[in-house]
Amino acid sequence: MRGSNVLSLLILCAVSIPATKNVNGSQPILQKTIEALFSDRSNIIYPGSCKLFIASKRQAKICTREKKFFEILTNAKKQAISACEESFQYDRWNCSLIYNGKAKKRIFNKIYRETAFIHALLAASLTHAVAKACASGELKSCSCVGSYRKNTTWKVNGCGDDFKQGKRMMKNFLDFNHAGNDQIAETLKQDVMIGVDSIGEQMREVCKCHGFSGSCTTKTCWKRLGPFNSAMGLLKKHYHHAVKKKLLNYTTKRAITPQAKKKMKSDEKYLVYLQKTPNLCVWTKGRTCKNRHNCATLCCGRGYLTTKKNVTSRCKCRMVNCCFVECDTCVKEAEIFTCK
Numbered sequence: 001m002r003g004s005n006v007l008s009l010l011i012l013c014a015v016s017i018p019a020t021k022n023v024n025g026s027q028p029i030l031q032k033t034i035e036a037l038f039s040d041r042s043n044i045i046y047p048g049s050c051k052l053f054i055a056s057k058r059q060a061k062i063c064t065r066e067k068k069f070f071e072i073l074t075n076a077k078k079q080a081i082s083a084c085e086e087s088f089q090y091d092r093w094n095c096s097l098i099y100n101g102k103a104k105k106r107i108f109n110k111i112y113r114e115t116a117f118i119h120a121l122l123a124a125s126l127t128h129a130v131a132k133a134c135a136s137g138e139l140k141s142c143s144c145v146g147s148y149r150k151n152t153t154w155k156v157n158g159c160g161d162d163f164k165q166g167k168r169m170m171k172n173f174l175d176f177n178h179a180g181n182d183q184i185a186e187t188l189k190q191d192v193m194i195g196v197d198s199i200g201e202q203m204r205e206v207c208k209c210h211g212f213s214g215s216c217t218t219k220t221c222w223k224r225l226g227p228f229n230s231a232m233g234l235l236k237k238h239y240h241h242a243v244k245k246k247l248l249n250y251t252t253k254r255a256i257t258p259q260a261k262k263k264m265k266s267d268e269k270y271l272v273y274l275q276k277t278p279n280l281c282v283w284t285k286g287r288t289c290k291n292r293h294n295c296a297t298l299c300c301g302r303g304y305l306t307t308k309k310n311v312t313s314r315c316k317c318r319m320v321n322c323c324f325v326e327c328d329t330c331v332k333e334a335e336i337f338t339c340k
């Protein structure tokens with residue numbers, strides 16, 4: 001009896017160590033950067049060349065060498081946060097930073113499902129933003145593999161979205177290779193790679209035909225990324241299918257044993273998290289549902305209020321004078337559902 005009490009006390013102590021710090025108090029750049037990008041929703045400009053957060057020396061060097069990097073970071077941050085808020089608008093967790101309005105329950109205090117998702121999301125967004133910038137020739141350190149002609153020799157002719165380059169620069173900027181090899185680091189690195197792969201999945205080959213009257217004797221082809229939002233569906237699927245792992249050996253050094261590492265490897269295809277999300281139901285009072293069906297989950301069984309509102313929309317659209325679209329404005333009464 002006493003033994004098990006001591007054990008549970010030990011476990012309690014272990015769990016209450018903030019997950020974002022390792023024992024010597026230093027936090028890997030990977031975690032620090034993602035946390036800073038997601039948390040700071042102000043437009044504060046910090047000293048240094050990266051401006052969006054206090055950068056490490058390495059990061060500052062990158063931001064100095066690549067003048068456009070600050071813009072890329074800004075885009076990556078914006079597109080990640082707005083895609084997140086939009087696609088989680090009707091979910092219990094709506095992409096907020098804290099649970100249930102309590103500052104103590106910050107999303108980065110532990111490795112929750114949401115924390116895992118945010119790491120994937122921001123890594124994906126950064127990879128995407130860098131790839132796009134590579135394609136438009138805004139970055140010096142991109143090697144543009146460019147497009148090529150099918151059935152003739154390879155030909156460098158402009159650039160496609162350089163996904164590989166995006167991945168490489170994202171890893172370099174987040175200091176991926178020095179993120180540590182403890183369980184938290186291994187977990188977050190896996191989550192980051194899930195995010196990157198979601199972007200890779202969106203690569204499409206596009207070709208343009210050449211030849212007499214479009215006969216397509218030769219084609220120029222290149223790889224193109226979809227818009228960032230097109231990866232959100234996949235990322236959200238990963239959020240829902242995330243796998244919880246047991247916290248291992250968390251009291252001592254943030255080191256991971258070979259056995260533990262092997263165990264983790266089996267689930268490489270999934271987002272991984274380590275701690276259970278606090279109950280989100282307290283926080284959904286007053287939230288708007290998409291429809292009655294959505295209310296059933298969002299309102300956690302408390303029920304909902306229905307109000308009516310007039311909404312205007314374009315309607316009865318038609319072609320006029322061959323080429324112009326003309327529409328009327330219609331007013332329609334819509335029902336709005338709000339959680340009790």
Ligand SMILES: *[C@@H]1O[C@H](CO)[C@@H](O)[C@H](O)[C@H]1NC(C)=O
Binds near residue numbers: 286
């Ligand atoms: C998320 O929900 C909370 C609680 O209802 C609300 O205060 C916050 O504004 C919402 N955030 C977004 C982005 O909708």
Ligand SMILES: *[C@@H]1O[C@H](CO)[C@@H](O)[C@H](O)[C@H]1NC(C)=O
Binds near residue numbers: 150
């Ligand atoms: C290359 O040419 C061969 C015949 O010359 C043709 O069958 C094949 O489809 C072509 N490949 C591509 C990718 O266009």
Ligand SMILES: *[C@@H]1O[C@H](CO)[C@@H](O)[C@H](O)[C@H]1NC(C)=O
Binds near residue numbers: 249252253255257
């Ligand atoms: C826990 O971590 C310590 C320090 O790194 C290590 O010596 C020990 O073998 C680990 N134990 C387990 C069960 O992984």
Ligand SMILES: *[C@@H]1O[C@H](CO)[C@@H](O)[C@H](O)[C@H]1NC(C)=O
Binds near residue numbers: 308309310
């Ligand atoms: C919507 O507009 C109609 C007609 O103008 C009006 O009768 C109705 O009361 C309005 N409903 C709301 C909820 O404002």
